[in-house]
Amino acid sequence: MTGLSPQPTSPTEWESYATSDAVQSIPLREAETVDENAKTATFRGVFLEASTVLPSSMSRVNVLADVVAFKEESSTISPARNGTVQIKARVLTAATPVKIVIPSDASGVVAIYAAIVDQPIAVYLGDSEELVLDLGRESEYVGIVLDFDGGVLEYDYEKIYPSDWSENLRASLNTQLRIALVEFWRNTSIAISLCAYVAALTKKSPEFSLLNTQAVALGQQLAGQVIEGPEMKYAPVLVPSRYENTARAIIDAAAAFQEQYERFEDKEESLENHIKAWQTMLSQATGVSEMHKTQRDIAMAKYKNAQETTEHCLRQFKNEGDALVLVQYQFEQGLEMWVIEQKFQAALQIVTAVFSFAVSIGTLVMGNPGGGSGAADAAGRAVKAVQDAERISDQVGKILSSNTLKKLADAINALSNLIPLVLIIVDAVEKFEMDNTIEIPSTDDISGSKIGNADATTIVTLAAWDKWILDVDQQIAFAVENNIDGASDYQLALRKHGINGKQLAQAQAETIKAGYEYVQAQMEVIVSQKQIEELQALLEDYEGQEERYLQAKTIFYDRAMALRTSIVIVLRDMAWAYRYWALAESSISLDAHKPLADYRSDLATILTEVDNVDSQWASDFQPFEYPEHSESLPADYGPSLTAGLLGGEHTGSFTLLPEGDLANVFSEGSHYRLNGLDATLDGALPNSDSAHDGKVWLKLQITTSGIYADIKEDGRVLYFRSLPQVRRCSYDLDMSGNRLNTRDDPSFETKDHAEPTPFTQWKIKVLNPEDLNLEGLKGVKLLWEGRVRYDEVHRRRQQVEELE
Template identity: 25%
Template sequence: MKFLPILISLTLSPSIVLANDWLEVNNLPGNVNIPSWTEKAYINNSVISRTTSDLYVNFSDWIAEQNLYVTKPTRVVLFADTLEIDENFNHLIDNQNILIFARRVIGHGTANFVLGKEGAVASFTIIADHVEPTINILAFRSNDTVSVDKLNDADTLGISVLTAGDTYRSVDITTNLNEYLLQHTASLVDIEGRIFDAASAVFDTNPVVAGKMIDWAERTLRLSDDALEKDPLLADLYLQAVAFQQFITLSAQSDQYVPRLDRTLYKDKYRAYLDAMAAYQAQWDLASDRQTKIEDKLDAAQRALDNVTDVLNAQQSIIDQSDKNISKLHESLSALEKRYNTQELTALSARSNYVYGVEVWKTQQELNAALQIFQAIAELGSAISGVFTGNLGAVNDLTEQLSQTPETLSKAKNLVTNIKNVTGIIDNISKSIGGIAKLTNEAKGSIKIQKIAGALDTFNFALPTIEESNLAWDLMLAEVRSNLRFADSLGIKGARQYLLELEKQVLLGKGINTAQLNLAHEQAKMLDMLLTQEVSQNQQARLQQAITDYQQESGQFDIIEKELSRMLTHFKRPMFIALANYKQAYKYWALKESSLKPSLNKSALDYQSDLATIESEYLNALERFDPAPQDSLAVTDFIIDDQTQLQSLAEHGELNVQLALDNEKFCRYDRVRLSTLRVYLEGESLPYGQEFNLKLSNSGNYQDRFKDQQFAFSSTPLNRSFDYRLDDAQHNQTSIILDGAVANKLAYAYFEPTPFTTWNVKVADFGQADTQYLQNVERVRFEFLGSGIPGERNCNQ
């Protein structure tokens, strides 16, 4: 849709038409509630300049409206989120400097900008993220030649061309925008504010578009560091963009992720936060109501400002809780890494027998491709471990080894691809969590814009989802299983045992990545709140000043409305995350989706209704199960008596056990949930009266099933202690000192672990006390107590 001529368009409120056009060209529904202040373009015209900033601009119509050939301004500045070029046109730039700043340039037209035709000074600069139409910059040179520069959707941010007499300069814009934007901070504040507020408005409808808008705002502001130092409002907009990036990262978390939710957290902390936000919104509704008298608007704005402190105080309690969560996640990740290192040693021990078996076998056959694959897999565990520490050399050598001959590459193509995918996942996650951690530490202290921007220069937010990470590991493991089972079928000694131990190592590596992603999400949540808290405090001061200015008749009320509106959007984000977390936890609990829909566009009343729904959904969650879960499930004879496993326990004081979803001990039950976990070390020669102090943990990756459906979930790894005294070794009689109660420790309404994961058993005092008795352990017995739904499957097949 194009503009009507300017005189008519003023009568028909062109600003509203512009907002509708912006929604249309970005494929967004017309009922999105864009903030009212964005419905009017920012215009600053004078005798020598023309400046416009708006969400959407049709370039041909705008050029015609400005009547540049008649008004002849020396400076033309156009800032937009979306600029449309839908017609072919030529524009002569004579004694004129044109600057265009746009996130998207769309359309099928061709624009030709002609500089220096009359020998006068002229420049054309365009900064854009995405460019569809053809844009040519033709510069007439003093030597009667014409230079042609083309702008396309390349790696650069834009191009700047200048002609002045004999001077011709063409510069690709890549990393620094200060030269072009520093003189236009008012326009930059306006367009970045429009982009931020519009992105907040459309996030519910299209989070991808919102994410691209915020990424553009963050990137361009970061590359305008001199402007950030010059203008405090720009600095605040930058912090808001960084915070919103974290929010988007967090809100896009995996469908498999299960946060551990304590219902009291919702009842107390979030309800206190919501109550404070509701008081603020009540005043905002009055201040923004067009029917409210201006005196009452001003009074409501002041009362809303008074409520901000209450909201920030309530938010601080959530920040404190997030800080505690991060500490616990670090502890879980550290424990997983230690378990991984121990399992690597066990796998290396099994590898020795396997390598010897391969050497014996290769003298008896001519399957060269298979031999190379078998030899490469022997190095896989160490190569993957190297990636975790930042050393990619071993894994690169491994994939190169598998690619040396066409025959080998043909047979190992999937394995090579999957190893590279896992390597990329590990490397990406490791760098990202380091970057987010650095940002979070910066935000905890006195926030310095330059340090925040510097940290963001070193990484991006392209974190994989938990599903993507798990899939990469699972595909690689499937190829490893296939090849080692083939090796075992050929009679290669040690292949089966090596597969068993390597599989555990891979599953622990998968668990580490899952724990890292969970940590990254919690760090992103905290960073969002810390930066938003800083911005809100700055907004408090600006809002108070704006109210004072208005009372002294030197300000405008729309500035007050803009600040109030943006603060309300900030306050909604913690509620969005809370409800998103609840949806994930509820899905794990009920094995179905919640009816709640997290949204940034809900009112405080809507959020209060959502919290009431949480209560009712929890009470009704189990109604879909027929029969209902029974709390008397007791599997007390899950035995580990493999000699390699027991040797690992004796040598390292721990062992890892994978419990598959199809394990026969649980065949008859669906939706198994654990309330208590116990592990006993058994053997007739174990010392009477010995106290055993065991640390029980898992990888955090769980499986589950209900009827014909299978589910996969990821959460924080579980860590429990189980202590007992051996009273009679021959008859396995014991006295429990500290039980491995899971549910009582967690006290979470929505999370109880399933048994179907990788478990770790560790002797707590190994290496510190005399543990020679571990040589006499003949078996390890697990007891799983909890609930389950009786299934209908045949377990006798």
């Protein structure tokens, strides 16, 4: 699965989480209102003990908490006659199984809502049989309503939360969202769970629609990050040092704001000084609003680039999928003609299941609205067929497991659930700033699966694609070894299908992250403007009223956290740029609740790391020039590249990866960086009608998908998503097909931008096919130019692998 740190599972662990400095610094996080005369009580907090918040003989008790802890094995709930008790908590925790006892002579209603239940909870009415609550991570229910009277207990499970627009609920959800913003950088599992819980409670409440959008924006960024796995990160296009000035400016702004916030927090300060601090922070918050807009615009550009990458990968996946269907038919014919021995029965059953599974996952990955449910059913049947084959004993050639298929289907289903909504929400949020009557769609799905919402450690990552590619390749190898007609071609096509499918899935996960990064940035612009207006209104006639003071303090906390988040985002971009630059992780830790001095230290650290990268090597990068012909490309990409150039769109493509033969000529070094790829059409001639002075100007466009990989000295592969490269390659072509002078050179060194790696999806397009005669096209002459690091250990490892 994910390898994430799990959430706490006991009262002691949850209490430690709730009493951390980061949580304790949140204003208005708890409240208690008890009216002994009216027999009503409301308890709100982050961590509440059941023994404290379940008083007896009350007519109405409302408990709103992030965590409710049962520290005793048995708890009694005894409301006044016809009284009601409602518990809404993200987590119900205990160290041992819990008994909730309701006196047999009691009458009333108890409603319990929880997303996570750490220990079994059983309810007893007097001495009646136990009712074990079906709530928690794997339950389809969010709550249960217990109705008891005259010694009879009746109950109904609930699948949605009841409507509630109370200010206490709003305050509770706001607190949980503030905690999620802190945990976003600290504990992914807790942050996703918090976001999913807030989203679930706000989905059906128009009054809480902005809260829903904020929760979804935070949660789905993290879900996309978990799905793509730890090896995939965004790679900013500029070198790390270009972000230094921005980071310093935001840190300075945050420090100035923090100074005034501490004055405002200090109860010993005079009213006059409180007002001065208020006015100063209000002015500062107004001043940084332009910075938030700039960050929003950058996030939108990043999202559009992610969309472009996804569209590129989608087209390539579809093209390869069409080719897969053709060779599958030929392979099926070969299977029908093959005499099947009994010992091969399971292997052939698995191969047959692969046919339907490969096609169905293709439909799911592409998000086909018409074929989605049918494709999901077909994938399920394929999994079942492999499970049946696994039960056949004494078989030869069984490799692919049903678990491999199931995990891949789960990963694809999660993305197919998340991708459609991000497009709609981004569009709505973009319009909302100008027209606040625009309805932003609400959702309660954060991870693409219910259990993943409550427990992020169960989310299936895109490593499932790697397992599928490896296992299915070995499975079809069984058919190749048995000389079944069409098996070899199908194996190659299936390998391409898997490679392109993974790249598309990576691009989709990045689109989700980038889309909700924009949503978060846009919501910050909207919320900050709203809060500035609220601060201005609260300041009028302010004379030290406690309620106004606490409201203002909460808003100022949000403004301070917004600045801290901006700092961490810039430091994260620098860390990502360093990762691409050095193929190493920066030592800084990203946290929105550090002392501001630590951010200055982090900035100095990462700048030092950048400066020290080259000191690890005895020399500069070594330049290379690798000429090759497209016919030598791996995985039969040469003929398909030529066929694409001859097709209606005059576009061919191929994909290189750092592993195995797909590395092509880039197999013995690391830190490969390209100045560019130059291409010459082999066999192309001028169209005589287009020739001038015995030549034509041949124009090519060379692009990359935007999903890149590179390999470290130790063989570990890292993945990156960055801007697609688009370069023009053009030259004069004489009447004999010879290349003359170059007009547009696609290879050049860059100063401020990071160069691409060769390990990406390459696309070559003829821009002026009408000027050419391509009937004799034999392929493409490729010239790779760039820089590389060679390491003795890496070369030795490669040589050992070749000998094995």
